[in-house]
Amino acid sequence: MVDEVSPAAVEELLDGEDPPLVVDVSTEAEFALGHVPGSINVPLSNLVSHLDRVAGAERIVTVCPRGEASVQAVRLLSAYEGTEDARIQSMAGGLAAWDGPLEEGLDEGAEGDEEDGDEKN
Template identity: 90%
Template sequence: MVDEISPAAVEELLDGEDPPLVVDVSTEAEFALGHVPGSINVPLSDLVSHLDRIASAERIVTVCPRGEASVQAVRLLSAYEGTENARIESMAGGLDAWAGPLEEGIDEGGRGDGRR
């Protein structure tokens, strides 16, 4: 079973002192249309080759448009031996359930451009 976290809880964590690493596993085009502020884009198909970007995080929340691919991402990340000490959760319902602000665009580091 995969741990899920509500979008409201994610928004609360992002406003806290120690925010999680939010990994959006959408395609680059989907990510550019709108994503959780501060999240990084690592499409699900590229996740294995980018584990080094993610493995050092203590808490990881995966996100996708509807909450399905992010569940797969949690399973994959949980199986990686570099993340055994991390808390890894999927945002329930994906971006469809997110009521918070969205950023648009993407920069070279795979992060949003800061617009809301």
């Protein structure tokens, strides 16, 4: 069973002294439309090839539009070296359940991904 955390709890954690790393596993196009402030975008299809962006984090919260892909992301991250000591949780209900503020735009730290870079909306 995957550990989930409520959107309200995520908002509290983000306001705390030691906020988690929020990893949004949505596509770049979905991420650009709105995401949890301060989150990084690592699309689920590219997660394994970008583990370096999450390695070493003590607490990771995965996010997606509806809370389904983020559950898969927790399972993937839990299986890899570099995240074995982290507490990894999925935000229950995804962005659909998030009542907090949203940021728009792309992740400045993202590395160009050929698959997602060709998408046009």
